[in-house]
Amino acid sequence: ETGVTQSPTHLIKTRGQQVTLRCSSQSGHNTVSWYQQALGQGPQFIFQYYREEENGRGNFPPRFSGLQFPNYSSELNVNALELDDSALYLCASSYDRGQGGELFFGEGSRLTVL
């Protein structure tokens, strides 16, 4: 069974740039959720994708957007990067929109915005 994989693992951007982060879900899972984890904080829900559609969103501005593909992999896009976007971005996959609450996390993509 293949676990959740994320790429890239680390990246550095400057303010105003755009970034795309990628996630491959665990085999058999049809739901992907994205979380932002700032230093010293717990993960914070960004949004969830289920069967290629956004299925719930946290308190993040529209410049955070995403996609889910037919194979259930997903992308997180962030436009007009700000310094506060520096964080670890976690992808988590689950089955059927995460009922039961067990999410399987990737190792994360660490974004630094200078």
Added chain:
Amino acid sequence: AQRVTQPEKLLSVFKGAPVELKCNYSYSGSPELFWYVQYSRQRLQLLLRHISRESIKGFTADLNKGETSFHLKKPFAQEEDSAMYYCALSGWTGANSKLTFGKGITLSVRP
């Protein structure tokens, strides 16, 4: 609004000592509570959920709706329990499940 509070950032105990990691929550509906754990150099993973009422690696957690708490307990800590622990709440809306996490607590078990 959903909120999870973990009042302490660090708990340091000696091997064999009891452990209690505190978690309080705020949620208007009927919550599902979880403890997630992250060991050094590993990914975040589920430790236990209240609905299962099971003991995992010697840890237990009881949901107390009156006190809105879900404290994690273990009677005798082991060095391998050293990790970051996050309490999380799932608010199932019928359309999606999002987890609200606390800020986490570092458990350090000294030999």
